[in-house]
Amino acid sequence: MTVDDVEDKAVFRRMTLLVHKYGGTSVGTVERIKAVADRVAATHAEGIQVIVVVSAMSGETNRLLALSRSFDNDVDPVFTDVLVSTGEQVTIGALAIALQARGVEAVPLCGWQVPIVTDTVAGKARIKHISTERLRDILHAGKVAIVAGFQGVSEAGMITTLGRGGSDTTAVALAAAMQADECQIYTDVDGVYTSDPRVVSDARRLDTVTFEEMLELASQGSKVLQIRSVEFAGKYKVPLRVLSSFKDGPGTLITVDKGEYKDMEQPVVSGIAFNRDEAKLTVRGVPDVPGAAYRILGPIGEANIEVDMIVQNVGADSTTDFTFTVHRADFDKARSILEETARSLGAGEVIGDDRIAKVSVVGVGMRSHANIASRMFQALGQEGVNMLMISTSEIKISVVVEEKYLELAVRCLHTAFGLHEEAGK
Numbered sequence: 001m002t003v004d005d006v007e008d009k010a011v012f013r014r015m016t017l018l019v020h021k022y023g024g025t026s027v028g029t030v031e032r033i034k035a036v037a038d039r040v041a042a043t044h045a046e047g048i049q050v051i052v053v054v055s056a057m058s059g060e061t062n063r064l065l066a067l068s069r070s071f072d073n074d075v076d077p078v079f080t081d082v083l084v085s086t087g088e089q090v091t092i093g094a095l096a097i098a099l100q101a102r103g104v105e106a107v108p109l110c111g112w113q114v115p116i117v118t119d120t121v122a123g124k125a126r127i128k129h130i131s132t133e134r135l136r137d138i139l140h141a142g143k144v145a146i147v148a149g150f151q152g153v154s155e156a157g158m159i160t161t162l163g164r165g166g167s168d169t170t171a172v173a174l175a176a177a178m179q180a181d182e183c184q185i186y187t188d189v190d191g192v193y194t195s196d197p198r199v200v201s202d203a204r205r206l207d208t209v210t211f212e213e214m215l216e217l218a219s220q221g222s223k224v225l226q227i228r229s230v231e232f233a234g235k236y237k238v239p240l241r242v243l244s245s246f247k248d249g250p251g252t253l254i255t256v257d258k259g260e261y262k263d264m265e266q267p268v269v270s271g272i273a274f275n276r277d278e279a280k281l282t283v284r285g286v287p288d289v290p291g292a293a294y295r296i297l298g299p300i301g302e303a304n305i306e307v308d309m310i311v312q313n314v315g316a317d318s319t320t321d322f323t324f325t326v327h328r329a330d331f332d333k334a335r336s337i338l339e340e341t342a343r344s345l346g347a348g349e350v351i352g353d354d355r356i357a358k359v360s361v362v363g364v365g366m367r368s369h370a371n372i373a374s375r376m377f378q379a380l381g382q383e384g385v386n387m388l389m390i391s392t393s394e395i396k397i398s399v400v401v402e403e404k405y406l407e408l409a410v411r412c413l414h415t416a417f418g419l420h421e422e423a424g425k
Helices: 003-014 030-045 060-069 077-084 086-101 133-140 166-177 211-219 227-236 292-302 328-345 364-368 372-382 403-416
Strands: 017-022 049-054 106-109 116-118 127-130 144-148 151-154 159-161 182-187 208-210 240-244 252-255 271-287 307-314 319-327 350-362 389-393 396-402
Touching (some): 017 166, 049 086, 049 133, 049 166, 060 086, 077 159, 133 144, 166 182, 166 227, 208 211, 211 271, 211 350, 271 328, 292 307, 292 319, 292 328, 328 350, 350 403, 372 396
Parallel strands (some): 017 182, 049 144, 106 144, 182 240, 208 252
Antiparallel strands (some): 116 127, 240 252, 271 319, 271 350, 350 396, 389 396
16 A cells, blocks of 8 residues: 555545435435435535435335236246336436536446445345445545445345335445445435324424434334334444435434433433334133243244234133234234134134224433333323233333324323423423
8 A cells, every 4th residue: 555545545534424315205306306416516515525325216116016016927026126126226327417417426326336235135135245445436536426225236246125215224334334424314304203293293303312212213103214224323323314305404313322412401201103003913811831922923923924012911710811913914914823823722712903003102211210101101091091002111111002092192192291392491
């Protein structure tokens, strides 16, 4: 390595590097792509290095998936990956054209051109490693790199996709590999809110949340960020900011520790998340013997059905009622499997309810404050909301309620924990 090489790398490290990610609605039309180009060009003009990650235009991935299903044969998912990955290729080309019109040199790259190397699991591949040499060369030449999100390449050279929301994961992974100063996720909302503003009219945008809180909010129903991307950001400590591509604003910073923001009053609860797509199944009269829980949940897991909350009630007759929740789309399949399992176990009837919802209170402040559960239960009780199931973690309490009570439960908890008020008031 020459002295010039060392000096060049030092200059590269001193320059601010941002990763921008734009989702489908942000690049859904020619006019929206032009607006993204304006924002990227303005950032580049400030002397900031920019890597842009884009999704397919809004609705395009669904169209391509429908196209793959329109053939009569069982389509190999490897070929489906090749087909659906073309959506992002359209967007990187369109954005490069828009930036060229603004006098900004850009290099559009598919996942395999970076390359972003993944495993071979079609439709939900995981990133193994990213080569940064080509990206660094592009940035060092003063150009913008535009990378297709959602896709990569296996070590065998086959195109892969990362699953729904995979563009968020692409952006965070690139930010980690390139040691970016910040990964900025531009979407159709201007940040992370204390709850869904469509349900809670006085929900507030949060200035900052921790990775732990964001992971819980995402897993409990908040649709702002894809869960895998938050996990990735937390693991590699990538500063992550959610911003609106439709209006300017500070957005919400997702970081390691809110304690570093000394002027902030840390709330006990940061947000109320909810999920409507829940269903509950119960096997009655399960023999209370070792291994029974595995015999119930093993076949469910083998069918690739995710189980969320689990409750087991032991009766006086040495049997138990075993209850768990699944995604509503898996309800019928799970029930069919469970009925067969119940017969083999000598258990009683299988009952189910696919008209339930889950409501969760989330906050790192819960670690150092008592009586959060009692305040939650009191607020719900005063509104006549019955809790069907309860689960807890260190920074989250979740309850299952009848779906008809969901919005009432969310609003009353938002008020009970003062989330409509500004921090510190």
